[in-house]
Amino acid sequence: MSRIGRKPISVPENVKITQDGNYVRVEGPRGSLERVIPPQVDLAIDGGSVVVTRRSDDTKGRALHGLARTLVANMMIGVSQGFEKKLEIVGVGYRGEIEGNMLKLLIGYSKPVEYQVADGITVTIERQVNMTVSGIDKELVGKVAAEIRGLKRPEPYKGKGIRYAGEIVRRKVGKSAG
DSSP: OOHHHHSOEEOOTTOEEEEETTEEEEEETTEEEEEEOOTTEEEEEETTEEEEEESOOSHHHHHHHHHHHHHHHHHHHHHHTOEEEEEEEESTTOEEEEETTEEEEESSSSSOEEEEOOTTEEEEEETTTEEEEEESOHHHHHHHHHHHHHTSOOOTTTOOEEEETTOOOOOOOOOOOO
């Protein structure tokens, strides 16, 4: 049996969860999220906790048991606390600015790169080189951060580009003199 799937999910005081068949809706102080859970699992909501159980012991049910539990737990964390990813822009003259819902990045190309930020996601920039992507949907926050990083990946010779905060870029030596 799944070790993660067996754990009950504690519901914070300011979060409300409702279920209609396979459709789950979680509401909290930061907003609301909704998701369709796989039909191979059931949710049992009782007051301060939610327990995810699987209907059958087949391979598909076992595979989706822990996934469904983690998805519901992430929804609860998202509407109560939120998620964020930090990015750094590294390079001489590289910087970013936010204008409304558009992110403008000067990252070594002849023109600024513009990125349309998705609804439900907030991007903030501190000191033109530190970026924070935040929102209530963990999957969407990670996707937007990965897309922004993909605009200019860190290169291995000088380390210039957009990287996650704390990411270690393996450096190459380059040409040898002589």
